[in-house]
Amino acid sequence: MKKIVVSAPGKLMLLGEHAVVYNHSCIVTAVGQRMFVTLELLPEPTFELEASDVEVAGYKKRFASLGEGDIPKGARFVEMAVKNFTKRYPLKGGVRITTKSEFSSLFGFGSSSASTVCVIKGLAELTNTNLSSKEIFELAYKTVLDVQGKGSGFDVAAAIYGRTLYFVTGGKVIEPIALDELPLVVGYTGVKADTVSLINAVAEKAFRHPKRIEVIYTQIGDMVDEAHAALKERNWPLVSELMDFDQGMLESLGVSSQRLAGMIHAARDAGAWGAKLSGAGGGDCMIALVSREKKQAVSEAITKVGGQVIDVATNVEGVRIEL
Numbered sequence: 001m002k003k004i005v006v007s008a009p010g011k012l013m014l015l016g017e018h019a020v021v022y023n024h025s026c027i028v029t030a031v032g033q034r035m036f037v038t039l040e041l042l043p044e045p046t047f048e049l050e051a052s053d054v055e056v057a058g059y060k061k062r063f064a065s066l067g068e069g070d071i072p073k074g075a076r077f078v079e080m081a082v083k084n085f086t087k088r089y090p091l092k093g094g095v096r097i098t099t100k101s102e103f104s105s106l107f108g109f110g111s112s113s114a115s116t117v118c119v120i121k122g123l124a125e126l127t128n129t130n131l132s133s134k135e136i137f138e139l140a141y142k143t144v145l146d147v148q149g150k151g152s153g154f155d156v157a158a159a160i161y162g163r164t165l166y167f168v169t170g171g172k173v174i175e176p177i178a179l180d181e182l183p184l185v186v187g188y189t190g191v192k193a194d195t196v197s198l199i200n201a202v203a204e205k206a207f208r209h210p211k212r213i214e215v216i217y218t219q220i221g222d223m224v225d226e227a228h229a230a231l232k233e234r235n236w237p238l239v240s241e242l243m244d245f246d247q248g249m250l251e252s253l254g255v256s257s258q259r260l261a262g263m264i265h266a267a268r269d270a271g272a273w274g275a276k277l278s279g280a281g282g283g284d285c286m287i288a289l290v291s292r293e294k295k296q297a298v299s300e301a302i303t304k305v306g307g308q309v310i311d312v313a314t315n316v317e318g319v320r321i322e323l
């Protein structure tokens with residue numbers, strides 16, 4: 001039977017998290033550690049999944065019951081992606097899918113959205129369905145919303161388009177930013193963040209303080225737009241200053257943590273141009289923009305306060321067929 005391997009990159013948010021859920025912009029970069037998905041067409045209408053990174057082994061069900069019953073956490077995005085694709089483009093038989101990630105699903109690099117994108121791209125390829133990047137985005141973003149109810153879709157866009165993107169909620173704008181480098185140091189807190197509960201906590205705050213939160217979102221959106229222009233000119237000190245302001249806003253939203261703040265301050269004290277949390281907050285990763293001369297010192301400072309520096313390329317290629 002026909003078989004294919006598809007890969008998509010993980011992502012890191014540079015600026016704009018949380019506000020981007022509510023009709024503002026953000027900037028995201030695709031990272032060099034990738035998700036690999038193997039898809040094989042089956043003669044019978046069954047769905048099979050092996051995803052050892054998220055503890056799914058020998059998972060199997062009939063196509064007719066896709067999306068129904070008790071679905072293991074590690075299978076939800078892939079199963080829903082298959083369901084959404086085949087609802088629109090019916091398959092004759094079934095599909096066996098195996099996922100393997102180069103990065104830990106704990107980092108917050110977006111393993112769920114990367115695997116969702118790989119599944120849709122792979123099914124399109126296997127069935128000779130001609131899908132544009134925008135059509136892949138629509139199907140993958142719908143899948144993410146079906147599973148987790150909330151989200152801007154920035155992670156889906158990063159997995160599809162790769163590179164560094166200026167992005168507005170729901171893919172209203174997806175614009176690559178021409179960059180040849182992005183001098184980032186990435187530090188992992190060792191704590192897994194729960195994106196949906198952090199979005200909910202911020203929503204609850206917005207319910208109690210609507211005006212204040214709206215001001216914060218507007219500020220964040222403005223900073224993203226200014227950083228967008230500064231990035232095009234490779235004005236790293238200005239981008240960094242805006243990142244520091246953004247971190248202050250995220251502190252106000254209540255999504256930073258002692259561990260994140262410790263690593264961020266250690267990076268700044270060691271000479272980073274700027275530093276902030278990346279993603280929903282609460283844990284996952286922080287990022288620092290750093291000159292070549294200061295990279296070593298900043299990395300050591302992050303490690304010294306208990307962070308784990310992750311050596312990762314940024315601004316990399318989006319989803320692609322491997323085999």
Ligand code: PMV
Pocket residue numbers: 013016017018019020021108109110150151152153154155193195199278279280281284
């Ligand atoms: O937790 P992450 O890394 O998926 O980042 C979430 C960023 C949010 O803005 C809070 C949510 C979103 O979908 O944009």
